[in-house]
Amino acid sequence: MPHSPRYAAPELSDRVLRLLGALVREYIEHGEPVSSQWLAGHGGCAVSSATVRNVLARLEEQGYVKQPHTSAGRVPTDLGYRQYVDGLVQGRRPSRSAPEVEARLRQGGTVPEVLAHASHELTRQTQHVGFAWAPAAERLLQRIEFVPLDAGRVLVVVVAMNGEVAHKVVPFAGPATREQLIEAANYLTAQYGALSLTDIRARLLEEMQAERALYDELFARTLALAQETLASLPGESHVFVSGAPTIADLGLSPEALPTLRALLAMLEEKDRLSRLLTAYLEDSGLTIVIGTEHLSPDLQSLSLVLTTCSDGARIGIVGILGPTRMRYSRAIAAVDSVSHAMSRVFAS
Amino acid sequence: MPHSPRYAAPELSDRVLRLLGALVREYIEHGEPVSSQWLAGHGGCAVSSATVRNVLARLEEQGYVKQPHTSAGRVPTDLGYRQYVDGLVQGRRPSRSAPEVEARLRQGGTVPEVLAHASHELTRQTQHVGFAWAPAAERLLQRIEFVPLDAGRVLVVVVAMNGEVAHKVVPFAGPATREQLIEAANYLTAQYGALSLTDIRARLLEEMQAERALYDELFARTLALAQETLASLPGESHVFVSGAPTIADLGLSPEALPTLRALLAMLEEKDRLSRLLTAYLEDSGLTIVIGTEHLSPDLQSLSLVLTTCSDGARIGIVGILGPTRMRYSRAIAAVDSVSHAMSRVFAS
DNA sequence: CTTAGCACTCAACGGGCGAGACTGCTAACA
């Protein structure tokens, strides 16, 4: 809902739209309030500055622009940015394939590596914080292995269809031979192969409830083992973030400090970002969240440009996080191309 | 060498030392230049401000303090901090055991988890960037496992003595049954168990050179597999860093910007920090690096307080990275206690 | 509806001034 403000916005005439677009572009480019005079000259309309002033006055009433102080030029508000990016999104051409991007992503074979490369690529292209996210819940089990370590511990290795591997050391009391463990692992693999890890978790719980006494004790214990591993698997969902150094460019005004802190906290606790992202997961395709449309008050001077990508089963999110005053056109192009490349990489 | 400036420093009299110490303490506490008047009152010496001025003039000549401008109080230089922390280190009491810290570290069983907790604990105690490092080269092999994934790929799992686990998916052309792979893994485990991974790497290379033709082809290929895995093992050395949000407290003066950028880059590419740390690995015990004693020019306004910790075989480094003007006494206490706790956790 | 013109507003800049904080220096003193 936040990224669809048209509910109350009256239609803007073509000329007004052109002026607003020119204003936003110019402000994004140079970061300084745009004057009516400049717009009269470079706004794409053959009108005088006085006329532009009338237009701007109305735009200000309607909340699209504001002036930092009297006798300053206009600056776009979040609503103004919204209008602008809606125009951009409307007119964007379908992302052309970028073989060099795809090649970069393919450098790493595993899912985490691809995600890492994707986020780096986004940072490289936009000079902002880039991220790439993939839900691990969709991973499908290929096989599970138990490796006895010492008396009290077993290493559980879970291999997913996509080649992703997770492991966990789990306490395991009681005797068990290597062969028994292998057998149990084989049984579990046969039983649950090709199911998603979340499904398996649910089924394991059921099975542990229902048939607790039916099988031998060893089997019950391995079930518990598998359950415990799946429940606490590290990297349940992967988020890769890059471009931390670029946030130094956000500026160092005192009011930017809470933003800085919030951003750094997000980089450190990636779960936060993960949570933020999943909120936008259902909107398929390109999503742009601008400033105050955000949830967190500390992130109000930032914008989020992201898109989902999929090859059918697997879905992921790639995007960037940057200042509200960012080059949205470039951001959209970058996000499009990386998303496109990632979809292709995952598809193969 | 950088942290031992006494080469040219003349001995300072007891009174001078006391005044310098009071000055540094006061400046650390309040961040403002300290005046002779204040020192006369609170410096621990019953002298007039005029006398203090004489002392300060000499300290300034010798480079221990400086004034931001004429008619301002004195501020410690890096050399002044050095003198101060040397005094602190001299008089520090052997770190008392802190059971609650140890308990926190024990929450996670694996080495990475302990390191993560250690860095968090350091951040918690000091409000600065905390880090914990452990060299993986010292890991001793407990066992190696090969898990066939599909036609062309094998999952190699390496388990170290300490329970640390690393895995890697490696291309593996040609046919091999599960049993053959298990046999090969058992052989390698028997052969190289309890050796350090670096040793094993070297030996594998030798063996591959020397006996290339002696064994059957499958064995040669598994050797190559093991070699490749060990060579590119992710997490060769672990560094955990926490406290990114605290760097927002460094201030936002324009001259702090390159520092901010360098710090963020370090958080992102932990290898950099890793390299920085290994330079101090040989100095056992507490090491404090202050400002310009650093290698990188962008880190000159920062200080590093770190200590090695060991239980004999394993060694690690824990420490913090903060502004030159930090509470060194608190930093030392924190680093001591965490190092102590980590040594104990690893010892058990 | 557009435009030229005009009066108005306000941030930014810079100089000047007074207050205040400390210092360095000097001369007297133990």
Added chain:
DNA sequence: TGTTAGCAGTCTCGCCCGTTGAGTGCTAAG
């Protein structure tokens, strides 16, 4: 010889204030 009181000097900081210039809103004419 080391310490101290006193004093003059220096520099920052905050303040006021006038000037400048950019850019606006308004009005009246086209």
